Amino acid sequence: MEPVPNDARDRYFTTTPTGYVFRPDCRRSVIFGRNDITADAPISRLDLLTCRNVLMYFVSETQRRVLNRFHYALADGGSLFLGKAETILAHSQLFETVSTPLRIFAQNPAIPLRNDILSARAPDVPRLGVGSSVLESLASSASPVAQLVIDLDGHLASANPRARAMFGLSLGDLTGPFWDLDVSRNPVDLRAHVEQAYTQGHPMVLRDVVRTLADGQRQFLEVGIAPLCDSAGADLGASVTFTDVSELGRMRSELENSSRELESVNRDLVSVNEELETTNEALQSTNEELETTNEELQSANEELETMNEELQSANEELETRNEELIGQSSQIEQGERFLASILDSLVVGVAVVNRSLDVVVWNRAAENLFGVRLEEVTGRSFLALDIGLPVGEIGPLLHAALGGGDGDTGNTEHLLLDAVNRRGQSFVCRVSVERLTGTAGPDADVVVLMDPLPEFPT
Numbered sequence: 001m002e003p004v005p006n007d008a009r010d011r012y013f014t015t016t017p018t019g020y021v022f023r024p025d026c027r028r029s030v031i032f033g034r035n036d037i038t039a040d041a042p043i044s045r046l047d048l049l050t051c052r053n054v055l056m057y058f059v060s061e062t063q064r065r066v067l068n069r070f071h072y073a074l075a076d077g078g079s080l081f082l083g084k085a086e087t088i089l090a091h092s093q094l095f096e097t098v099s100t101p102l103r104i105f106a107q108n109p110a111i112p113l114r115n116d117i118l119s120a121r122a123p124d125v126p127r128l129g130v131g132s133s134v135l136e137s138l139a140s141s142a143s144p145v146a147q148l149v150i151d152l153d154g155h156l157a158s159a160n161p162r163a164r165a166m167f168g169l170s171l172g173d174l175t176g177p178f179w180d181l182d183v184s185r186n187p188v189d190l191r192a193h194v195e196q197a198y199t200q201g202h203p204m205v206l207r208d209v210v211r212t213l214a215d216g217q218r219q220f221l222e223v224g225i226a227p228l229c230d231s232a233g234a235d236l237g238a239s240v241t242f243t244d245v246s247e248l249g250r251m252r253s254e255l256e257n258s259s260r261e262l263e264s265v266n267r268d269l270v271s272v273n274e275e276l277e278t279t280n281e282a283l284q285s286t287n288e289e290l291e292t293t294n295e296e297l298q299s300a301n302e303e304l305e306t307m308n309e310e311l312q313s314a315n316e317e318l319e320t321r322n323e324e325l326i327g328q329s330s331q332i333e334q335g336e337r338f339l340a341s342i343l344d345s346l347v348v349g350v351a352v353v354n355r356s357l358d359v360v361v362w363n364r365a366a367e368n369l370f371g372v373r374l375e376e377v378t379g380r381s382f383l384a385l386d387i388g389l390p391v392g393e394i395g396p397l398l399h400a401a402l403g404g405g406d407g408d409t410g411n412t413e414h415l416l417l418d419a420v421n422r423r424g425q426s427f428v429c430r431v432s433v434e435r436l437t438g439t440a441g442p443d444a445d446v447v448v449l450m451d452p453l454p455e456f457p458t
Helices: 006-012 024-028 061-072 130-144 161-167 190-200 246-345 364-370 391-402
Strands: 013-016 018-024 048-053 074-082 095-097 104-107 146-151 156-159 206-214 218-229 235-242 349-353 357-364 413-420 426-435 446-452
Touching: 006 013, 006 018, 048 061, 061 074, 156 161, 156 235, 190 206, 190 218, 190 235, 206 426, 218 246, 246 364, 349 364, 364 446, 391 413, 391 446
Parallel strands: 048 074
Antiparallel strands: 013 018, 074 104, 095 104, 146 156, 146 235, 206 218, 218 235, 349 357, 349 446, 413 426, 426 446
16 A cells, blocks of 8 residues: 555445455446457447556467457457557557557557457367366376476476376475476576466477486486466466487487597698608608717717816815815814813803803703703803802903903903792802903903802802
């Protein structure tokens, strides 16, 4: 009721507890009836006949018969109102166009009435003999082709055993909504094609329809869609058949593949022949070039022999230098072991820090004194070590030592600091800071000596 204007609602409707009802007196002025426009006798002397979106579903012969009845039904000058998708150009002699965009046409009284449209009976149709429905059912059941029948309301009217087995249909699916079933969409969307068959009015075949089975194999089908009409040409439903052409599809696919391969082989053969001729000419030219190259290779071989002798001499020199480097490396390793032995033999804790105050040397006495191993402090800032020694108070001495001039190595600074050893015992530690002899500039290193005084426990 929302789109109904308020004045029209108040004029033609009455309210009830459940909503609105059309006025009974207006309702009685309208006559409702059922009329088969293709077979029943037309109502005569009408001023306006509205038939929208109906003719578009009829074949041409049925449209001709219906329009003849409409011409008879209308009074002289009466109007015919059709749907937007409909026209009567093929029967323009019966009606005159009033408005093409609005699809309004006027009856042409100059056209004489045909006698055959006055009969309300449809053309006689031969009646089937007794038992024909049984024969049709048996024929459908025995058919090797899967067949479905759909009525105009979109319900599944029948399915033969072949169709039920192919698509897993049960008897409960019969007379139910067909478009809700999976077979209406898989392997092909049937709704659009069935509507197209109704519109065209003749059967159609969909080829190369591929259906994937449960085991992953592909089945090739030909789907036939045929509208089912009564004797007057009115659609009653549609028949859909599924013909298994998998073997034919596979053979056709193999034949197409073989044809393509044969064409490809033929092209390759022609190309190979041309290449062989070109290669033969190239081989002859290459043979001459090889003879020339052979002479050049002999000359290059002599040059390589000379270079080989030179390389052997250079290799001997490299071996001599390598032996010298090995000897020097051994001496360096001995010196490092000697220096490490000296540092480890000292009873005083020794730490060497670089310009960035990172620890580079940490002797065994320092490990025993504070319980921190060399690998735990190497590369770490001395001032960030947590070793029981107030290293923050040593910072000024380190900066002063690193800030000295070139060759300034005689100034040694001392501090007496309260410390705690690795056993948790307190003692007084004498800390000495001095730049290493012979180092200066940005790469200078500083030695920190940490000596526990003898009168205090260690």
